[in-house]
Amino acid sequence: MITRDLDSFAEGSGSAAMPEGVIAVECKHALSRSKLPGLDYALNPYVGCSHDCLYCYAPFLMGRPREGWRTPIGARTNMPHLLDHELKNATGTIGIGTVTDPYQPAEAAVKLTRRCLEVLQRKGAMISIHTKSDLVLRDVDILKLLPRPEVGITLTTVDVALAELFEPFAPAPAARLDAIRSLVRAGIRTYVLIGPIIPTVTDSDVERLVSAISGTGVERAMLDRLRVRPGMLEYLAGLEGLHSTSGKGFLKRMSDQEYCRAAEDDLAKRLRRNGVSVERAF
Ligand code: SF4
Known part of the structure; x- marks a missing residue:
């Protein structure tokens, strides 16, 4: 359709x-x-x-x-x-x-x-x-x-500069965290989707991300890796914004399945330790 x-x-x-x-x-x-x-x-x-x-x-x-x-x-x-x-x-x-x-x-x-x-x-x-x-x-x-509505909010990073690079026109991470907190308080079934896991973020900021998420009171997280489709890498390679250091790191690691698997496992462990249950998306 x-x-x-x-x-x-x-x-x-x-x-x-x-x-x-x-x-x-x-x-x-x-x-x-x-x-x-x-x-x-x-x-x-x-x-x-x-x-x-x-x-x-x-x-x-x-x-x-x-x-x-x-x-x-x-x-x-x-x-x-x-x-x-x-x-x-x-x-x-x-x-x-x-x-x-x-x-x-x-x-x-x-x-x-x-x-x-x-x-x-x-x-x-x-x-x-x-x-x-x-x-x-x-x-x-x-x-x-x-009847029992559900809302999922995507949050990939709490780093404002990275969010601006990867999600240039989406609301800032702080606004999304506030939204998650408000939905939880309103009694709406809420989950956070951390996807795609951005490699450069999971290296340095994972603890900050996990702590911000658990601080909202949300009890469920979904994790997803980057899904590379035909034509996507070529499109990304042509973007000026990705010639920054973090952008280059992202491009290099985005196809590294082993790295992404390890990052996902690490993130899942930390979330569970903070009382957030974890599911793999799709
Ligand atoms: S991932 Fe695509 S559809 Fe989803 S918010 Fe970003 S631009 Fe929109």
């Missing part, structure tokens, strides 16, 4: 009301079947993602040009309407943000994810959200009305 939607990335009605860099597009279906563990369906209100993380493999997975991933962003404005109909025949857990971030900057103005949540809440649907943004806190009022 997503492929069909992406193929038909045609401008829809309502673009005039969209913020700069965002266009309204029509989708044919709101839900697609998901093969991700624990999810039955996927829901992605946006096409593209302006967080523009360097390691993002979604465009390579979807066969989309990497350069056009950040802009323009497509807002599937007819999604809430379609969702209302499709939920009549859908049972199980719906993953929100399996391909693009549902709380990327456009969402602050467009409120498409929120409108989808309103529909899901009316139908009493089971949902699992994944994001890098503290904007999710805006919708805690709706989340509290849903």
Whole structure:
């Protein structure tokens, strides 16, 4: 379904009301079947993602040009309407943000994810959200009305400079830690996704990362390694930002499976020692 939607990335009605860099597009279906563990369906209100993380493999997975991933962003404005109909025949857990971030900057103005949540809440649907943004806190009022909603927040580092290098347009680590803390306090099932494990971080800052995570009160972490897709290394090699020392180290080690396995094991041990249970993602 997503492929069909992406193929038909045609401008829809309502673009005039969209913020700069965002266009309204029509989708044919709101839900697609998901093969991700624990999810039955996927829901992605946006096409593209302006967080523009360097390691993002979604465009390579979807066969989309990497350069056009950040802009323009497509807002599937007819999604809430379609969702209302499709939920009549859908049972199980719906993953929100399996391909693009549902709380990327456009969402602050467009409120498409929120409108989808309103529909899901009316139908009493089971949902699992994944994001890098503290904007999710805006919708805690709706989340509290849903049956056992789950929210995962990605945090790869607490080093601001590294975060700016790898996730240039995503909220800063401190904002994400605050979001995790607030979600836990609100009684929302919350986990932190440490993925991809950034090699240069796990060397020097792992203890700081683990301590910051355990300090939020979150009890569950998911770990993921970098997923290298065809074309990704070439894209990264051409980026100016990666010619810094940390960037070069990242490029060198990103394909080193042995190093990544050891770093993952080490991180898992430290998290468990701090009372955080660990799962491997996917
Ligand atoms: S937030 Fe996720 S979808 Fe968006 S650019 Fe980063 S990795 Fe890709």
